[in-house]
Amino acid sequence: MSASLTAHSQEKKQIRTSQGRQRSLPATLASLSFTDNDYLDLSRHPRVAEAAIGAIRKSGSGARAARHLGGPCPEHQSLEKSLADWKGTEAALVFASGYQTPLGIIPSLVGTKDTVLLERNAHACLFDGARLSQARLRLFARNDPNSLEEALTSNQKLNPEGRVLIVAESLHSMDGDWVELSRLIDLKNRFGAWLLLDEAHANGITGSQGAGWAAEQGLAGQVDVQMGTLGKALGSSGGFVAASASVIDHFLNEARTFLFSTAPAPAAMAAASEALRLVRSSEGDRLRERLGQNIRLFSTALPSFQSGPIQPRVLKSNAAVIQARDFLRARGIEIAAIRPPTVPEGSARLRLSLSARHSEEDIRKLIVALAELPSV
Ligand SMILES: Cc1ncc(COP(=O)(O)O)c(C=O)c1O
Structure with a gap:
């Protein structure tokens, strides 16, 4: 018979504690904090707060259902239009969080016959999305020009028919370095792969009007799917993708974390819209x-x-x-x-x-x- 769940949890806690891995939620933070991702200090901006309050009054505190069921969502649609305009794409789609975004979109793009090529130290949500897709997962070393090429070459031999999705972060969440995007794009073009670029930490802080690293490099038009979060420089919460209208329609129909999750709160969408107006101004x-x-x-x-x-x-x-x-x-x-x-x-x-x-x-x-x- 297995130990009780409480005993099991206590045992796991002891192991984590002995390894210095036990976490707890902080009751307070020291007065000068360098822990959050509010890079432009927009989460407390009065205009952003007012936009959120206005949306609650107009549309309620929750979205009531998933997008297909809950009726028109003006705050979501308006934000998506602005995000697409900002990113230079035909369309955009918002998700309830950045974490949920690759969990929905990666499995909608690739499956058991395909391959995901992922940077070795990529964010957990990119790993989890890749694993959920059941595609072959191959890791490559970030910013190592040979590592991705070798992975693409050997994959082409092993699996010539399958689709290939390359996944990378533009500004790395834990290492803080910038990806060599032109190299990724050369290789994706040479091998006929698709590229998903997670700009979670770069959006808002670099590029003209803060449009991100791909925009800064003049390469946004060559990225198949630009992904981001609304919870960092945009000071709100939620995730998004920007791509061609056909790709966005594909996600709207096939991404399970979009289909089966209540749409993000109108207040979060209105706050992100106002933050985006500020970011571009x-x-x-x-x-x-x-x-x-x-x-x-x-x-x-x-x-x-x-x-x-x-x-x-x-x-x-x-x-x-x-x-x-x-x-x-x-x-x-x-x-x-x-x-x-x-x-x-x-x-x-x-x-x-x-x-x-x-x-x-x-x-x-x-x-x-x-x-x-x-x-x-
Ligand atoms: C690179 C990267 N992608 C995605 C996410 C997930 O975004 P969110 O916090 O909106 O769930 C994070 C959050 O830490 C991240 O660092």
């Missing part, structure tokens, strides 16, 4: 400039760090990361202690997330505290 430019100043100040003092807002400091062991987090917390600074399974074993790290919200003084305080950190 001169205020968006001003906020990106503020964020850029913070990144420059930070990386001038600590040049080994990345050039974007996500600044990892790999300390390897879980215990060292927890110790470092507690050291900084005691100095009034909150930093995320990232451990497996979020990152691979042996690569636990501090993840600092810079925002336009931070003042110069905040960044200087962070630099001083990091310099005092015993193991950094």
Whole structure:
């Protein structure tokens, strides 16, 4: 007979605790926080909040049903139109979260006869979407020009008839580096593969009007599916894809996390629409400039760090990361202690997330505290 569920859970907790992997939800954060992804500080912007309140008054607190059943959703439709315009695509579709987006779209594109080529350290939702599709999963090393080519070549020999979907993040969520997109696109064109680019962390912060890394590189038109979340620089919640009208119609009919989930709340959609208006305006430019100043100040003092807002400091062991987090917390600074399974074993790290919200003084305080950190 198996142990009771409570006993099983307690045993698992003991194992996690001994490995430095036990998590709990924080009751409070230190006053100066570098843990969130609100890169442009829009989640508390008065115009964004007002838009959300207005949508609740007009359309109610919930969407009442999945999109096919719940009647017209003006906030969703209007946001989708703006997202498509921003991304330069014919259409866009919103999902209840960024996490649910690849869980719906990847299995709608590929199946048992096909292959997903995924970056080795990609976000969990991209892995989970690929696994759910039951396609062959091959991993490649990010920004290694040979690794993807080798995977494509060997896959072509093994499975010449199957479809191939390449999946990559533009700004990596944990490493903070930018993908070499032109190389990915060359290879996808050469091998006749499709490309899904997750711009979760890049949307809003780079490219003209903050339209993301593919836009910044002038390559957006060559990405088959541009994916994003509304929960980071857009300060709201939900996920989205932007693509041709036919591809979006395909997702609308085939993506199960779209079909079988209540549509996101109208307030979240209206908030994201208003945030997107700000992102595309001169205020968006001003906020990106503020964020850029913070990144420059930070990386001038600590040049080994990345050039974007996500600044990892790999300390390897879980215990060292927890110790470092507690050291900084005691100095009034909150930093995320990232451990497996979020990152691979042996690569636990501090993840600092810079925002336009931070003042110069905040960044200087962070630099001083990091310099005092015993193991950094
Ligand atoms: C690269 C990447 N993709 C997707 C997601 C999921 O987005 P959401 O938080 O909206 O579920 C995240 C969130 O952390 C992410 O980092």
